[in-house]
Amino acid sequence: MLDIAKKIEDGCAYFTLEGRLDTVTSSELENELKDVLYDVDEVVFDLENLDYISSAGLRVLLSTQKNIGEEGSMKVVNVNDTIMEIFDVTGFTDILDIE
Amino acid sequence: MILNDIVGRMKKLRHSVVFKSLFSIIFMLGVFSVIVITIGYRGFTESLLKQYSDGAFRIADTAAMLVEPDRMGEYDSQGEDTQQYQKVWTGFDRLCNSSGATFVYVIEPDTTDYEHIKFIFSTMAEWSGYTKYDYGYLRQTTNDDYKEKYRRLYEEGSQRELVIRDKGYIETDPHITAMIPLKGSDGQTKAILCVQRQMEALASARKNYVRSVIAVLLLSALVFLTGQALYLGRVLLSPVKKISNELGRFAKENTLGEKRLTDTIHNKDEIGMLADSIDSMEEQIVSYVDNITSITAEKERISTELTLASSIQMNMLPNDFSVFSEHTEFDIYASMDPARQVGGDFYDFFMTDDDHLCIVMADVSGKGIPAALFMMASKIILADFAKMGQTPAQILESTNETIAANNPENVFVTVWLGILELSTGRLTAANAGHEYPVLMHEGGSFELLKDKHGFVIGGMTGMKYKEYDVDLKPGSKLFLYTDGVPEATDVHENMFGTGRMLDALNEVTQATPQQIIANVRRAVDDFVKTAEQFDDMTMLCLEYKG
Structure with missing residues (x-):
């Protein structure tokens, strides 16, 4: 189960994710992103209440980061310990802009 | 036999719609006939009776003018031979014979x-x-009806009375x-003048009426029923039989007939609608069955392909652990359980x-067929670079460059690789976003090795x-997993978590790699119980013997 709250303001899409970002739910997030990605310069993911992220979820973050391109930017904010450990293990801390 | 056949047919017929319909028509016609005949009979009788009685009273009124009631007493003494009596009687006789009355008489x-x-x-x-009857003839009153009428004429001042005798036994x-x-x-009733008329005309006219009504009704019923039977047979029975036959055929064959029902049933009514439906x-x-059949065939095909793919994938992983039997320096065992038929996890080991x-030990992002395809490529590329004599870090870098260059879907693979x-x-290793390896030195316990992590392979x-x-050292054990x-x-x-995993490992520190993996697997199974396996699960255990 994943709750996706989407807010778009001044060319910035702010996603608050709550629950589990796994194989099933990551395709939901991917669809949500597809709709907005070309209209915004910045994407922010708030992961404060994300319990789990699977490799499929990581793939969505990676794709988003690549698709937003050089002009845009992607940030993840409020990363909790569980998710941060996954980012550490998978090396995503090296490539993500984490605040 | 023939009789049975006929009885059978009759029984069948009794349940036929046409029979039911015709029977109800016959019943209604019967009721209708009884009502019509009764009403007609009554009306006919009444109007004829009125006509007869009016005539009879006219004759009576005429006859009354011939009589002098005051002089009636004279006949007792003088008898009927008087001129006056004869005159009256002659008048009566003439009237009787000319008027159509049967009997004209005066009584006291x-x-x-x-x-x-x-x-x-x-x-x-x-x-x-x-x-x-001669003058003075005495007889008993015919019945109580007459008696009552006489009494009324004498005692109640009645001016007219009528007796009708057309029912029951009469002489x-x-x-x-x-x-x-x-x-x-003096206004007193001296005698009663009676005129009797025969009613055979009435009776026969009435009989004729009833006969002709019945005849007309029977005839029209016959015509109507025949027409109705033919009509029902054509518009109802024959199409319903066609529909029933067609449905029977369809249930057996499940194919479309040579002709549509609406090609042979041209009714514009509910039957036509039914045929069309x-x-x-x-x-x-x-079309639904065709669809299901093709879907089933497609499923069957995919299932066959998946089974084959699963077998190919499993055989890509080294599963004959005896090939290294000449190398007494180590013992190794590994297992891979995909969540679906094919998976994205893999392990590999080989001598460079x-x-x-x-x-x-590697894990491709995602599951199923896409992950399996990616896994195959990753495994081969990694092995190729390893066999070229590169170091672990070089192998991962080269592999990453190769995969990331053509990876629009951004699938990636986490890899732990050691030589x-x-x-x-001496174990030299590099970690591209994979889980921490677990290490045990002889005499110690299994512990996570918090090694340095690079980014996953294929992402960038x-x-x-x-x-x-x-x-x-001899006795050291390395446990890798996804x-x-x-x-x-x-x-x-x-x-399940790494804590429980370490506990399971430490239960069997002295066991062989195969036993260690089996114990972790058992601990996982005990933990998840009936829950569905969600992700591929792969483990490898190496024991260094020196």
Whole structure:
């Protein structure tokens, strides 16, 4: 189960994710992103209440980061310990802009 | 036999719609006929009776004018031979024979109880064949009906009375008797004048009426029923039989007929609608069945392909652990359980030269067929670079460049890769976003090795990886796994976790790699119980023996 709250303001899409970002739910997030990605310069993911992220979820973050391109930017904010450990293990801390 | 056949047919017929319909028509016609005949019979009788009685009273009124009631008493003494009596009687006789009456007579009832009557005048129509009663003829009153009428004429001042005799047993033909009082100048009733008319005309006319009504009704019923039977047979029975036959055929064959029902049934009514509905139902069922058949065939095909793919994938992983039996320096065992038929996890181990064993544990993002395809490529590329003699970090970098260059879907793979120098026990490893390896030195316990992590492979080009060395002593054990193990989840969404994994490992520190893997697997199964396996689960265990 994943709750996706989407807010778009001044060319910035702010996603608050709550629950589990796994194989099933990551395709939901991917669809949500597809709709907005070309209209915004910045994407922010708030992961404060994300319990789990699977490799499929990581793939969505990676794709988003690549698709937003050089002009845009992607940030993840409020990363909790569980998710941060996954980012550490998978090396995503090296490539993500984490605040 | 024939009789049975006929009885059978009759029984069948009794349930036929046409029979039911015709039977109800016959019943209604019967009821209708009874009502019509009764009403007609009554009306007919009443109007004829009125006509007869009106005529009879007219004759009576005319006859009354011939009589002088005051002089009635004279006949007792002088008898009927007087000129005056003869004159009256002649008048009566003429009237009787010319008017169509049967019997014209004057009587004096015995007014004490009206049981007897005395004839004063009486005359019979010649055609009747009766003879007249002489003056003074005494006889008993015919019945109580007459008695009552006499009494009314005498005692209640009644001006007209009518007796009708056309029912029950009567000694003569049906007739009516019209009665009027003959009153003296003192206003008292002196005698009663009666006119009797035969009613055979009425009776026969009535009989004819009833006969013709019945005949007309029977005839029209016959025509109507025949017409109705033919009509029902054509518009109802024959199409319904066609529909029934067609449905029977369809249930057996499940194919469309040569002709649509609406090609042979041209009704524009509900039957036509039914035929049309059945036609389209059959078409839909046939197309549905076709659809299901092709879907099933497609599923079958995919399932066969998946089984084959699964076998190919499993055989890509080294599963004959005896090939290294000449290498007494180590013992190795591994297992891979995909969540679906094919998976994205893989392990690998092979000798890069006589003294170096390369070990790989990897996990492709996602599951199923896409992950399996990616896994195959990754495994081959990693092995290729390893066999070219590169170091672990170089192998990961080269592999990453190769994969990331053509990876629009951004699928990636986490890889732990180590090369063990068998002669020295030195393990050189690099980690591209994979789970921490677990290490146990002889006499110690299994612990997570928090090694340096690089980014996953295939995500981005230009990534660098760092190597590290670990010196294994004889008895050291290395346990590698994919996230399917710590992230195995029970029905309450609790994860197995690395803590439980380490506990399971430490239960069997002295066991062989195969036993160690079996114990972890058992611990995972005990934990998740009935919950569905969610992710691929892969484990590898190496024991360095020196």
